[in-house]
Amino acid sequence: MSNPAKTRVTINVNGKDMSAEVEPRTLLIHFLRENLNLTGPHIGCETTHCGACTVDLDGRSVKSCTLFAVQAEGSKVVTIEGMAAADGSLHPLQAAFAEHHGLQCGFCTPGMITRAYRLLQENPTPTDEEIRFGIAGNICRCTGYQNIVKAIRSAAQVMAGQPRKEAAE
């Protein structure tokens, strides 16, 4: 059995070039969580279904559990930790998820919001059906998706410049 040495990988994560020594087989999710201590993206399965590990890589939503860190050498990765603005203000999607109760246990949330971010880049004015199809790679066990769809719809409105309706408290 081959015993390949570690290799140095540099990936631009949330705007900063980050490097670490990894084995070729080190999955991107582990590079992020273990080497870089970015524990926002989570692991919920090992068959590439659940989407809890979703990050944004070079403008694509990608399940970071199904990529080796070495494949992402030189790429730009955005995780949930990079979604808020530099001054700390929340991305409209983050605010909308909180406003519309789009999360409960929070485990799917980083991947879900990161995916929703790219979805709204692909399609800034999605219908509910398009939203559901657009997040079909992200499983949630708590919310039943309904408030997630509401949150994404609301964020889309905000990002398109329309004022969003405050839900009554």
Added chain:
Amino acid sequence: MIPGRFTYHRPNSVGEAVKLLADLGEEARPLAGGHSLIPMMKLRLAQPEHLVDLGRIGGLKGVRSEGADILLGAMTTQAEILDSALLREKAPILQEAAQVIADPQVRYQGTIGGNVANGDPGNDMPGLMLCLDARYTLTGGKGNRQVAARDFYEAAFFTKLQPGEILTEIRFAAPTAGHGWAYEKLKRKIGDYAVAAAAVVLTMSGGKCSGASIALTNVAQTPLLAVDAAKALVGTAVDAGAIDAAAKAAIAISDPTTDTRGPVEYRRSVLGVMVRRAIARAKSRAR
């Protein structure tokens, strides 16, 4: 969850890639989108000692036309297929199929080459390629060769691809302008493989079917070209009787297995339904 160890190679050209595969032998696997291979590696069902990453090789991506033909670089992703204005105009059935493959994230990484090359009977694109009578360019140490998709699949996970070869390009003649098309797939949920699926491309002329091509997915060890089913449509008005005959002919050549999605008789029956619905939709689209 954790793959076995391997050495990672990142060639910059196809020539470099095939040389690596030839030199490293059986213990080397090409890495395209990785969304078939890496899941298998994580379950340790595959433990290659070398991975040859095709991701940085220029010239393996892209959708373009060449005369009457459409060419797809093997590393073109499903997402890129969905984005292609050329395909939307000339071969929308590919987009209809791409839409029902996996989920958005997997489509961003999964490649057309990966989907057609590994001989997984559950993949959707091989059936499309049979339907479109596509030809695959296989590149090895000795250069390129063309193999018709219709000749490529031998058994589940067994294809005409030789060790040391990679599939680099797919070519097919764009279906006639005004053709009717449909990909009908029954699945339990997004991301699932087909209980049964049918790809239909047909042309109508003067109210009669002037040509048809039907392929079946995941109802046998390989995708199937339903020759008799297609014949049953040609020359007819694609009426209920003809559709019936086509469905029966398709079922007759199928050989599905029983699995968690259902017993053999169910999958056969659903195949018939998929063929019927695909033909009806294709007919409605034909000009």
Added chain:
Amino acid sequence: MNAPTPTRAEREAALKGMGFSRRRTEDARFIQGKGNYVDDIKLPGMLFGDFVRSPYGHARIKKIDVSKATALPGVVAVLTAEELKPVKLHWMPTLAGDVQMVLADGKVLFANQEVAFVVAQDRYIAADAVELVEVEYELLPPLVDPFKSMAPDAPVLREDIKDKKDGAHGPRKHPNHIFEWTIGDKAAADKAFAEAPVTVKELISYQRVHPMPLETCASLASMDKIKGELTVWGTFQAPHVVRTVAAILSGIPEHKIRVISPDIGGGFGNKVGVYPGYVCSIVASIVLGVPVKWVEDRLENLSATAFARDYHMTTELAATKDGKILGLRCHVLADHGAFDACADPTKWPAGFFNIVTGSYDIPAAHVAVDGVYTNKAPGGVAYRCSFRVTEAAYAIERIVDVLAQKLNMDPAELRLKNFIQPQQFPYKSALGWEYDSGEYPTAMKKAMETVGYQALRAEQAQKREAFKRGETRELMGIGVAFFTEIVGAGPSRNCDILGIAMFDSAEIRVHPTGAAIARFGTKSQGQAHETTYAQIIATETGIPADLIAVEEGDTSTAPYGLGTYGSRSTPVAGAACARAARKIHAKAKKIAAHLLEVSENDLEFDVDRFQVKGLPEKMKTMKEVCWAAYNNVPAGMEPGLEAVDYYDPPNMTYPFGAYICVVDIDVDTGSAKVRRFYALDDCGTRINPMVIEGQVHGGLTEAFAIAMGQEISYDATGNVQGVTLMDYFVPTAVETPVWETDHTVTPSPHHPIGAKGVGESPNVGGVPAFSNAVIDAFKHLGVTHMQMPHDAWRVWKTAEKLGLVK
């Protein structure tokens, strides 16, 4: 310059007390990826553990060779049962009075059972080492059919207890028998059946499923050998119970053990019990003196941690010709897998299954449950359903439909005819429960009116005709479910976990500047406790919810509690919360009286202040009282402002609901499309409508998955199937229907704030609603029952047998 006095409405809005859809305080960290789940925690020197698991369902272990594994660089230790024997931890007690192997001791009893625990420097090396452990097995005949488990020639699974004629719950009939539990009046029930003009009977099986939270189970154990202190972080829905069990099993005194449940990514019952992974990580840390983390894969989670359901319920109703139910009998064959690791209160080996009389006034009833062993994963747990309540609700809601069909009565009408009437509450059921409150007819009628029930039935009739005429290939089904569930375990007289009564607790401490911290014995896994407990306190004390911190899960600071499952937090800890808050209110009132130099009796409370009756401008705000508590209390009173309450509930609570589901079934593929799902829930007083709605959405989605496709099955050789997300049906946003929610409010008379709990109602009511809808589509063709899950292929098979498929 004086600020204008805020209006009462403004003060209520600022308070965010009960009834407000207060936004969640916990969201701030989750939306930014700053949650703190077990696998996020890293400690210096931490090692990683992973299991070698059995590929066989029943086999003797001849030999385990760990030499290649221990030789792998980076591997620190490999534990087998042999290494655990000296500390007597190779077996552990279960919550159901059985014992369970921690690591395989001489034999394996289910596929993927834990055989050895590898400890290595990181998870990659641990995974490699797992492959290097060599185990020699001698296959034994597997037993996977519970109906065959008590056959005379059945293979004996539990050799460790084969000579024990008595189990934890009484005599055993067979080496593979665990318990027989009966309740009710058998003679009365038999008499009712003997005399009844109409009887129906069905075998209603509720398939084995798994709660599948998105985060798998995990633990991080850290033994400080110098201080003699053990700290364990883990996915524990009941951290205090884990601490007590750990103290008993390890011999480390309980005050030297700190169990912390940090953020948990969903529980749904999966994270109540103690698993071998927890024990092994603790033992490894104790032995090695460094932190050891264990995080399971999804495959491990689905195949080896506690399953749910697997109940085969032969259910019968006796009735008059015009549909008055006279009696119910139910025999359950309960498949517990290889070990009875059921998470039930001790005296209830079949949970609260005797809620099976449901929402109906049934004069005579009898239940008998036989639990048996098979070569399957041990369990079962309450997957979002209180203890066996979803099984019971499914049985009664199905059999009521079957009765309606036999009598040619509408299923909603039959239910209305048999409901426990409002004036009958508190209602003593024939199986021993005292239901606290209910307004069933109101809820049912509201549901029927809102969905336009009569019009739906008319449409269904028309569609049936259209189908006969060949105009459509769809059959329409309407599913009705009216569930009453039993939650809030529970009164100490009949509810304990391993001997600890099932009270719960709240501790509130108010700070001088008018903020507060509250801690509880429960543990949220997404149920918004940080937000909702504060709302209760706000309403009761006048301290704004936004100024109240809520903590749970750290046994070093939280008061002792039995954790969160079975929808018990609101009924039990919520009650303790209200009562503790009222103690603070009472003391605050005395302080206010003292400050205002009036008698307490002259004061009234208005949202956030105490004011003199008839003279509202003479008042003290709660904020002023909080400050005064620290410097100006009446003579003889202790300074400070805090309260503790341990609440032993006098009764369970009984939320209920009316659910109506409309499906259209594509007969040629068997696919059922949910056209509409309406859920009316009555959980008594509603603390936070937004949170309740979210719970209902989530529970309905789980119910949908269960009814329509979730299943963990075993083949004849003992291999387990359906244990990856490739096969285990977890719907995406595309398959999941849109949910319509509604409510009525019937407070619980015995609960301090009248609240009943709601988290599990949607799973309890949802499953029968979906199932009844699918079966209803075929009723007109004589189908009385179809076994779940209602996969497309199963529905198709029904259609095919009826000759409907072309």
